[in-house]
Structure formats: structure tokens, C-alpha cells
Amino acid sequence: MSTFIKFGAAAILTLGASGVACAQSSVTISGVIDTGFGYTTNVGNGSQNKVGALNSILGVSNVGFRGKEDLGGGLNAVFNLQAGFNPTNGSQSSSGQLFSRNSLVGLESSSGALTVGKQWNFNDDWLVGSVFKGGYNSGAIFKFSEFDAVSEIYNNTIKYVSPEVGGFQGGVMYGFGEAAGSLRTGQVYNIAAKYAQGPFFVGITFDREQDATVGLTNTGNVLKLTTLGASYTINALKLRLGAARSDISGPGSFQSIPSLPTARKAYAVEAGVDYTFTPAFTGSADVIYRKNTTLSNNTKVYRLLGIYSLSKRTSLIANLAYLSNGDGATESLINTNSTAIGGGYANQHQTALALGIRHTF
Numbered sequence: 001m002s003t004f005i006k007f008g009a010a011a012i013l014t015l016g017a018s019g020v021a022c023a024q025s026s027v028t029i030s031g032v033i034d035t036g037f038g039y040t041t042n043v044g045n046g047s048q049n050k051v052g053a054l055n056s057i058l059g060v061s062n063v064g065f066r067g068k069e070d071l072g073g074g075l076n077a078v079f080n081l082q083a084g085f086n087p088t089n090g091s092q093s094s095s096g097q098l099f100s101r102n103s104l105v106g107l108e109s110s111s112g113a114l115t116v117g118k119q120w121n122f123n124d125d126w127l128v129g130s131v132f133k134g135g136y137n138s139g140a141i142f143k144f145s146e147f148d149a150v151s152e153i154y155n156n157t158i159k160y161v162s163p164e165v166g167g168f169q170g171g172v173m174y175g176f177g178e179a180a181g182s183l184r185t186g187q188v189y190n191i192a193a194k195y196a197q198g199p200f201f202v203g204i205t206f207d208r209e210q211d212a213t214v215g216l217t218n219t220g221n222v223l224k225l226t227t228l229g230a231s232y233t234i235n236a237l238k239l240r241l242g243a244a245r246s247d248i249s250g251p252g253s254f255q256s257i258p259s260l261p262t263a264r265k266a267y268a269v270e271a272g273v274d275y276t277f278t279p280a281f282t283g284s285a286d287v288i289y290r291k292n293t294t295l296s297n298n299t300k301v302y303r304l305l306g307i308y309s310l311s312k313r314t315s316l317i318a319n320l321a322y323l324s325n326g327d328g329a330t331e332s333l334i335n336t337n338s339t340a341i342g343g344g345y346a347n348q349h350q351t352a353l354a355l356g357i358r359h360t361f
Contacts, residue, residue: 031063035087036356046345122192124151131229131242139301139321146246146266149256167197186212199233211252221250240272297329
């Protein structure tokens with residue numbers, strides 16, 4: 001997921017052409033390395049502890065190329081390529097996918113931006129980071145079984161983002177299923193709107209994924225996710241509140257989640273606070289509650305996060321999370337040897353401590 005990934009201008013190449021018309025082009029090479037060490041309880045067979053190196057405490061490490069060409073008249077051609085990797089061993093973050101974090105090209109102007117390729121949904125663009133805290137070993141909401149689509153990247157998409165007017169902005173993304181003889185098989189769409197003005201932010205999105213199974217076995221089942229988030233900033237204090245509702249009509253091949261054996265309905269709520277204690281140190285506290293109403297089970301996560309900036313590009317990270325399963329829930333912070341959905345054991349609890357360093361370039 002693209003949480004907290006910001007593009008710097010560490011390496012910029014600008015090309016100019018002389019003549020009556022002069023088109024300016026720029027390419028920015030940038031990225032992030034996010035790694036450290038962690039301690040987690042109740043992994044393995046469900047009763048073992050684990051100490052080891054970690055990848056992606058707050059976001060997936062990556063290196064990327066972003067470019068823009070001035071085509072004249074306020075129109076620009078743009079592209080974005082991001083390759084995710086694991087710093088602990090140098091492997092790709094997604095096996096077999098070089099540009100797994102972004103792979104798009106398009107046009108932008110005062111009328112908005114239209115891009116094509118492998119792209120993040122609006123949940124990740126607008127709500128993850130601003131409302132829902134990220135992290136891959138620390139209980140982020142998108143790690144829950146039914147809620148991966150709170151932060152998801154989709155193949156074969158076309159995406160439009162409107163210009164911002166008076167704080168309002170909207171967008172729509174459509175994903176082609178690529179199945180012969182059927183437009184609906186594997187189809188994805190995501191629509192969103194947000195308002196950001198002064199200290200206040202609110203955003204809402206709706207995702208719909210169609211079963212991508214090809215042939216007579218296609219079930220026609222769908223995954224629907226509605227996500228709402230808001231935040232309010234008062235000086236050094238930021239208050240956050242978000243909620244998501246997932247409705248999965250039955251088994252199927254979906255991009256964002258593994259196939260579930262039966263239909264599921266669930267909701268999740270996250271409340272959080274960020275406080276800037278000093279210009280260099282920010283602390284955060286979050287509580288997440290997940291309820292599967294179909295199976296009548298629930299999961300709670302309590303999380304503390306501290307980020308200390310050594311410079312504009314380098315930060316130290318400390319993250320402490322506690323996960324509690326109830327009524328047979330099998331969610332996890334770090335996957336165990338369990339084959340259950342969620343990666344954990346029924347009613348199992350986990351505590352995870354991560355200490356790391358994050359450098360952007």
C-alpha cells in the first residue's frame with residue numbers, strides 16, 4: 001500500500017527544446033527505505049514469540065520514477081512508476097511484479113487528471129494516512145480480512161480525478177476485468193469525493209469488485225466496500241475518525257482479498273489522535289474495532305506510534321500494537337502457521353513491538 005510515500009526532488013532531469021514552441025520535461029527519481037526490528041508474541045503455532053528484521057513498518061519500501069512533460073496550453077503528460085522491495089533481503093515486495101506500487105501514464109490539466117495503468121484506489125489516495133494509520137506489522141485497518149480494499153492497487157484501470165473547487169474534489173476509477181466475452185467478469189470501480197478546507201477534512205468512497213473467475217464457474221458474486229473518514233486539526237492536535245462497511249456476497253476471485261468460503265458482512269471503525277509534541281516528535285494513538293456481523297465475531301486493536309525526525313528525510317519509528325480476538329475471530333498482526341482466514345488462531349491475542357528507521361530520497 002502507498003501510505004506515507006512522498007516524492008522528493010533528489011534527482012531531477014530537465015530537458016528543454018529551442019524553437020517556436022518549447023516543451024519542458026522533468027523526471028524525478030525518488031523513494032523510501034523503511035525497515036527495522038520487531039518482537040511479536042503468539043506466532044508460529046500460536047504460542048511462540050518471534051524476534052527478527054521487519055520490512056515496511058509504515059509503508060512498503062520502493063524506488064520510483066515520476067515524470068511530467070508540458071504539452072502547451074496548460075496540458076501535461078504525466079507518468080509514475082514505483083518498484084516495491086524488501087530491504088531485509090533485497091527481494092521484490094510483490095513476486096514477479098517490478099512496478100508493483102504504481103505503473104501509470106496519462107494527461108492532466110486544469111480540468112483534472114486522466115491516467116491509465118496499475119493504480120491505487122481513492123481510499124489509499126485520500127483516507128490512508130490522513131484518517132487511517134498505515135503499517136504492515138502493526139494492526140492497520142486494511143490488514144483485516146474483509147477490509148484490504150481500504151488500501152488497494154488495481155490492474156488495468158482508467159482513473160479520473162477532478163480539479164479541486166472550493167475544497168471539494170471528486171474522482172472515479174474503472175478496472176477492466178480482461179475476460180473474453182464478458183465486461184462484468186473481474187470488473188472494478190471506485191468512486192469518491194472529499195472536502196478539505198482549513199483544519200477540516202472529510203472523504204467518502206465506494207468500491208465494487210466483481211468475481212474474476214473465468215468460465216462457467218464464475219459466481220457473479222461481488223465485494224462492496226463503503227468507506228468514510230474525517231479529521232480535524234487544532235494547533236498541534238489532530239483528531240481522526242473513520243469507518244468502513246464490507247459486504248461480500250459469496251466466494252470469488254477478487255483482487256483485494258482472498259476468496260472467502262461464504263458470504264460475509266462486516267464493519268470496522270478507527271478512532272485516532274496525533275499530537276506534535278515538538279517539531280521533531282509526533283505521537284499517535286489509535287483504537288480499531290472490527291465486527292463480522294455474519295459470523296458474530298470481533299477484533300480489537302490498540303496502537304501507539306512515535307515518529308522522531310532526525311532530518312527532513314530520516315526518521316526513527318517506534319510502534320506498539322495489541323490485537324485481541326473474540327467470539328472465534330482469527331485476525332493477526334503477524335501471520336501464524338494457522339490456515340484460518342486472517343492468519344491467526346481463534347480468540348488468540350498478539351502484541352507487536354517494532355523499532356525502525358525510515359529514509360526518503
